[in-house]
Amino acid sequence: MAASLYAADPPETMRQFEVEGLTLLYHRKSGLTHFLAPPAPQILAALSAGPASAAEIAARMGESFEIESEDPAAAIAARLAELEAAGLVWRT
Amino acid sequence: MRDARPLVRLLRDPAGAGQVKDWTSLVAVARAESLAGSLACRLEGLELPAPVEALLEAARRDGEAGRVQALWEAEMARRALAPLGVPIILLKGTAYAAAGLEAGRGRSIGDLDILVARPALPDVERALLAAGWEWVKEDSYDDQYYRRWMHELPPLIHRERDRMIDVHHAILPLTARPKPDMAAMIADRVALADGLFTLSPPDMIVHAAAHLFADGDMAGGLRNLWDIDRLLREFAEGDPGFWPALNERAARHGLLPAVGRAVRLAHHLYATPVNWCQAPISKSLISEATTPAKIGARHQLAAADLLYRRRLLARDGWGRARRPLIRLGFYVRSHWLRMPPLMLAKHLWVKARKPRR
Amino acid sequence: MNHVFRLQVGPVSFRIGSQWRRPVAQLRRLYEGYPEPEGVCDFTVRLEAERVWRRWLRPSVAIRGDYVLPDAAPLPLAQGLLAAEMGMNLQMALGQKRFLLLHAASVERDGRALLMTGHSGAGKSTLGALLGERGWRFMGDEFALLDLADGRLHPFPRAVSLKNESLGLFDGVDPARLGPVLTGTPKGRIRHLRPNGEAVARMGEPATPVLILFPRFGRDLEPTVREVGAAEAFMRLTQASTNYVALGESGFDALTRFVGALPCRAIDYADTAQAQALIDELWAKA
């Protein structure tokens, strides 16, 4: 089975406000405000280049960041599940 | 203000806003009838006293927030159900908003109503439960009753977003006397851009009329009739085939009386333009109503229509429900319409044994 | 309705109808000197019998109006004034969409406003009312209205509901400003206090908010001040707002601007003298 591709709404449909290392995000499509901690905003940023699998997301993030994690695949999957439940990403 | 007529007049003709003396009562009636947002959109751009304008502006903003929320709920349901590959048809307010119809402007939208083919019901139910929706009621009787006789699943609520979803497989309870052709309705669905569907224009009217006159107790009826007015205007404009198509669909679904009544009352209350030669009308009347004079008389309210009209307008300037007897009558009727007499007796018996609060 | 009272409080107006004379007579006395709304009223409140016979037989007042909550319980007629106050609060909590509504007390000096918010029992209402008697302009003890366009705070100086022990703190006020003592209410012994003449006369004047406080009252607490970060302040204020989510992007704009620009402090206190000393100190720096 092929890995799921994840997608996110384009950045211009969201408003962001950074406070104390956290991101307050207003998502126009849902009218909801979310409080995001790293690496959730960075995952959304990685998806602004288009839909991607979890592995591709990790690779895109690796271009900008030094990734620190014992099990990157599991951590990214867990973050994606949270973002999916909030409606900020979905599987295509 | 003795009844809701001033609200109806203003919805029909916004130019009358300059003559309104008692805005407070008008707003109270509009809020009680869930028409505040619709009214505010209807009056947009008029020269009004500043406090009135501020109040209407807030109502429009509220309506817009409601629209975003309703469409979001539809989108979340779409995501949850997408893997099943079954067509999801939006109904009522969410459908009007998603299709960008005039009826959706400023309209208050409550639960998310969707229609799926009956065989898909178990899969849909499972997928929704897996995606965070939960049953609202635990009552086994109601559950069994719903599953056996109703046209929808027992209501589900999303545990995070607190929004209810009604999953329909038919537009009327299975026990109701009219038997709409659900297969035809689902087959004629219209695709929206995002993978969801609405009913076809004539079926949308048929559903709205069925919901108003052949199902509920007419609570919120003025709003539902306003929907019908807006939909008829938008669909009929520039489409000469619309009225015959509506007539054909209403007949096929066994809902000519309800659709005919909706058209007559919308015309009388909201001045909906109607092509009376082709408008839906009960079959028994068609054969005798062929002379021009008789066709001209089609728009006249039948005796029973007057009772409906009184019920629709029964709201005073404090937002209070009026005419308790007529309301009770329509409440009893709503049960009568939903089920055959014996089943009704049994249903009322079980309900009566519940502790009343 | 048989008895009607119309009331303007800051930028918001109410029409209150009652089946009984007494609640309206009490409202009229309590709100003496308040302006009558011109034109449309924002909200309608109805005080009516839950069942027809309950208008006369053990009369109980159901709180109804433009917006209602299904779990609302009726009050005995003797508490009709409280029912009217709750009815107005309910319309604000459910129906107010013109302003970002914060469950907070506010007072003003030199055109600058201090906002105090916290859970009920934290003392914001009592503190707001006390400061209003001691040189500040009282803007409101229950709701603060943040303008979505310009970020200013609008006054909403309703009568203060003084509960139980805080009643004693206002012994010195003109008795004409006090409502009837209501006993056995869901919130204990209550007495309403009409804001003073200045608060009423200037109810149309908004002020620029400059300081947010999260007071906490406890007999054993040491007086302390803690800085509250913008993230925590944002979270707390969304939970103190009845309409933040409903206002959508305009609410997000207003609130991010608000917490981004204003200092926020949590203060603990064991008595009102301590609280006032802390407030004076923080205000001098604001």
Place this chain on the structure above:
Amino acid sequence: MSERSDISGEEGIGRPSRRVVLALGAAAASTVVTIRPALAQTAGSVLNCEIPVPAPQAGPGNFIAADGSLVPAGTAGAYPPLARPLKGEEVKAMLNGGRAPAGVNSEAAQAYANYIRRLQAGMSGFTCYASLQMPR
């Protein structure tokens, strides 16, 4: 993140120009919190509310088991429905201090308290219950 650079405040998702360390966190950590309407909390402080036990929607003939679930009438160890709805203040006392409402023994009160804790949105009493959940 141990270092942030060039991350704009208002617009644009963080795109640092220098390499910074990004910890992905444990799988169980939570990085998304959605702001929910606070109506119930504020409404509770402005309203006199009550909770029927059980809700009328629960249907007839149900008892309340010790864990708060609904069971058929007569089930051993379960308690009958309350004849009158509980006032907000009674519920608050019951949930916080375990003080039973008048005329209710303490084991039954425990069951009723558990029932109330399981209330969901859409059921009678939920708004009232939610309003009592404010931290003090």
